[in-house]
Every structure is written in C-alpha cells, then in structure tokens.
Amino acid sequence: MKEGVIAVPKRLLGLFLPHRAAVPSEQxxxxxxxxxxxxxxxxxxxxxxxxxxxxxRSGTTVLQNALNDSRDIFLFGEPSFQDDPGKxxxxxxxxxxxxxxxxQETKSSFCPAFFGGDAPWSDYLRHLAxxxxYxxxxxxxxxxxxxxxCQRVFDFHCRYFYRSHYIFTFRNPIDVLMSTRGLAELNGDVAASYETVLSSFVRVIALYIRMLRNLxxxxxxxxxxxxxxIFRDLGLKLRVDLAHAASYYDKKRVRHYSLDDIPVDARESARTVAELYEDLRKHALAGFxxxxxEQNSGHFDIAHYTPLGALQRRVDQWLAQR
Structure with a gap:
C-alpha cells in the first residue's frame, strides 16, 4: 500500500462514489x-x-399529474415503496x-428501462435523481x-426520506366518502362501509399532523x-416552475355531494368528520x-390547546372510539 493512501473496503466504496452514474444493485x-x-x-x-x-379519492392523482407536468419532477404512481421487498x-x-x-404511458404510470436488466425501485429512484x-x-x-x-408510511419515510418534501391533498370528506363507495360499486367491488371510509380519512389527518410535527x-x-x-406558492417552495399545473384541474368534472346523500345511520359520523375537516382547512390555510x-392530550380545558393541538385531540378521540 502506498504511503498516505487509505484502503476502503469494497462494501463501503459505494457510499463515497458520486451518484451521477447509478449502477444497478444486481452488480x-x-x-x-x-x-x-x-x-x-x-x-x-x-x-x-x-x-x-x-x-x-381525495385528489392525489390529479395533483401528481399536475406536478409531473414540470420537467424538474418525476413521481411514480402508487409504487408502494414502503411495502416493496426490494426485488x-x-x-x-x-x-x-x-x-x-x-x-396510458406517462411519467406517472411508466418506469423507463434505464438499465441493461431490471433493478430494485431504489436504483431507479437514485438514477432519476x-x-x-425531485x-x-x-x-x-x-x-x-x-x-x-399510515404507520408503515410514517416509519418508512422517517427512516429513508426524512428531508424530503411531502404534500398532503385533502378533499371534503363527504365527497371522498361517496366517491370512494361509488367507484367500488362501479367496478363491481364490495364498497367499504361508511364508517371505514370516514375512519380512513381521519387517519390521514392524523398522519398529516404527525408528519407536520416530526418532519x-x-x-x-x-x-x-x-x-x-396554490401552485405559484408550491413552485416557490420547491424552486420549480409549476406555471401550467393548475390547468390539470377541471372543476366542472368534480361531483359534489351533501349529507342528504348519506344514509341516516351514517349521517352523524359524516357530519362530525366534515366539521373536523373544515377546522383543519381553516387553520392550515391560515398557517399553523x-x-x-408540546400539549397534554388529557387536559380537560379546550382553551388550553393551540389550533393544531385541539385538532390532534379531536382526531385522537375519534379514532379511540372506533
């Protein structure tokens, strides 16, 4: 070994090599x-x-498509990285x-053949980077x-993508509820119960609050x-051009529902979640x-809480009752 030269084990060498030319993990x-x-x-x-x-049914697809309009962004559509075994x-x-x-093939639905053979998802993501x-x-x-x-998503992203950007998209829970059940029925599937869909919606709010406070x-x-x-502000935060993103939204094609469209026995739960959503929207738009x-969820005086703390308390109470 030459004097002044440090030997680096092969298994560690990849940590110090530049990532501009990604090498499939099969090698x-x-x-x-x-x-x-x-x-x-x-x-x-x-x-x-x-x-x-x-x-x-809360607008994730249209937001992904709008962001993928940018030449600076590549987002896969529902690859479930958190569940992928890495094959x-x-x-x-x-x-x-x-x-x-x-x-149809778009940036949201097609993974190009970057390598001579196939590779794990993380190789494709590193190459795309x-x-x-983004x-x-x-x-x-x-x-x-x-x-x-929600638990897997939180754990996975804390571990591997702590410094990443996360954009939650929300939609009126009554519209989400009816759209979710309607799509399932249209496809000939068994629709999830009203309570199941509403609880899922509340869990996404809980995930948003948890990630907001921790990432x-x-x-x-x-x-x-x-x-x-909205896209101008997002573009400024991300330092990318999102000038055409809003054109992906056609409000004429969005169907809206009311509490009257929901069966009587599920109406009270839907009303409660809708009220929770309205408070989330109001305070998030104002800026938490x-x-x-740090606030103690067991405190009995509601005036004790900040707006975010009060939302967290209401979310916890809803989920604890189910």
Missing part, C-alpha cells in the same frame, strides 16, 4: 441485503424526495400493474388497512382551493403556529 456483492441497498440509494437523495399523500424486477412489476389498470430535481411517488391510503398503512417539510393543499396561486408546542 453489488451477493451479501448486500435489500435493506442496505435501499439505505445506500436513498442516503444521498433524501432531500430530493417529493411525495404526494392522501386518502383515496430486482421493479420496472416489470410496476409497468404490468399500470397496464392492468388500463393506464440524476435527471430531475423524485418520489404518489401514496394513497385506501380504507382497508388504513391504520397499518421538516410537510405541506397541505385542499381540493376546493386549488388554483394558480406553535407546531412544536
């Missing part, structure tokens, strides 16, 4: 585990992560999924298993307020203050 040592591959690939790009989150066949599985759904300012995905919380999904870059947009101003103020 790594056989002893490298899928988990360590994800850690290596995401370590240097976590600040480039951009993720759209929301309950089913080296991501593109084959992902593209087959979207073909089965009948989706050399081509785009890379990530859309994450939809479906009514079934929403509690487990450095968390935002929320509301379907009823989407316009050029004192986000890091």
């Amino acid at each position: 790594a040592d056989a002893s490298t585990t899928a988990e360590s591959v994800v850690a290596q690939n995401t370590q240097s790009i976590d600040s480039q992560g951009l993720f759209v989150l929301g309950a089913a 080296a066949d991501f593109a084959a599985r992902y593209n087959a999924m979207h073909r089965a759904w009948g989706n 050399t081509l785009y300012r 890379v990530g995905s859309k994450i939809v919380v479906n009514p079934e298993k929403s509690q487990a999904t 450095p870059s968390v935002h929320a947009v509301f379907h009823e307020h989407i316009d050029e101003t 203050g004192l986000v890091q103020l």
Whole structure:
C-alpha cells in the first residue's frame, strides 16, 4: 500500500462514489441485503424526495399529474415503496400493474428501462435523481388497512426520506366518502362501509399532523382551493416552475355531494368528520403556529390547546372510539 493512501473496503466504496452514474444493485456483492441497498440509494437523495399523500379519492392523482407536468419532477404512481421487498424486477412489476389498470404511458404510470436488466425501485429512484430535481411517488391510503398503512408510511419515510418534501391533498370528506363507495360499486367491488371510509380519512389527518410535527417539510393543499396561486406558492417552495399545473384541474368534472346523500345511520359520523375537516382547512390555510408546542392530550380545558393541538385531540378521540 502506498504511503498516505487509505484502503476502503469494497462494501463501503459505494457510499463515497458520486451518484451521477447509478449502477444497478444486481452488480453489488451477493451479501448486500435489500435493506442496505435501499439505505445506500436513498442516503444521498433524501432531500430530493417529493411525495404526494392522501386518502383515496381525495385528489392525489390529479395533483401528481399536475406536478409531473414540470420537467424538474418525476413521481411514480402508487409504487408502494414502503411495502416493496426490494426485488430486482421493479420496472416489470410496476409497468404490468399500470397496464392492468388500463393506464396510458406517462411519467406517472411508466418506469423507463434505464438499465441493461431490471433493478430494485431504489436504483431507479437514485438514477432519476440524476435527471430531475425531485423524485418520489404518489401514496394513497385506501380504507382497508388504513391504520397499518399510515404507520408503515410514517416509519418508512422517517427512516429513508426524512428531508424530503411531502404534500398532503385533502378533499371534503363527504365527497371522498361517496366517491370512494361509488367507484367500488362501479367496478363491481364490495364498497367499504361508511364508517371505514370516514375512519380512513381521519387517519390521514392524523398522519398529516404527525408528519407536520416530526418532519421538516410537510405541506397541505385542499381540493376546493386549488388554483394558480396554490401552485405559484408550491413552485416557490420547491424552486420549480409549476406555471401550467393548475390547468390539470377541471372543476366542472368534480361531483359534489351533501349529507342528504348519506344514509341516516351514517349521517352523524359524516357530519362530525366534515366539521373536523373544515377546522383543519381553516387553520392550515391560515398557517399553523406553535407546531412544536408540546400539549397534554388529557387536559380537560379546550382553551388550553393551540389550533393544531385541539385538532390532534379531536382526531385522537375519534379514532379511540372506533
């Protein structure tokens, strides 16, 4: 060994190499585990992560499409990275999924063949990070298993994408409720119960509050307020051009519902969640203050709480009763 030269073990060499030319993980040592591959690939790009989150039928797809209009952004559509085992066949599985759904090829629905063979999802994301300012995905919380999904999403993103940007999209819960059940029935599936859909919606609010308080870059947009101003502000935050993003929204195609469309036995629950949503929207649009103020959820005086603390308390109470 030459004097002054430090020998670096092969298994650590990848941590110090520039990521401009991504190498598929299939070329790594056989002893490298899928988990360590994800850690290596995401370590240097976590600040480039951009993720759209929301309950089913809350506007996640249109927001993803609008953001993907930018030449600086590439977002996969529902790849469920948090559940992916890291097998080296991501593109084959992902593209087959979207073909089965009948989706035309766009940035949201197609993974290009960047490598000679296939590779794990984290290899594709790392490579895309050399081509785009932001890379990530859309994450939809479906009514079934929403509690487990929210927990996995939080744990996964804290571990691998702590510095990423997160945009939650919300929509009136009555519209979400009826749209979710209506789509299931249209597809010939068994529709989730009214209570299940509403609880899933509240769990997404809980996830938003949790991520807002624990991660450095968390935002929320509301379907009823989407316009050029919203995308101008998002563009400034992300330092990207989103001038054409608002054109993806056609309010004439959005159907609205009322409490009268909901069966009587589910109406009170829907009304409670709608009131919770209206308070969330009002305070989020005004800008939550004192986000890091620690408050005891058992305090009996409602005047004790900040707006965010009061929302957290109401969310906790709702979920504890179900």
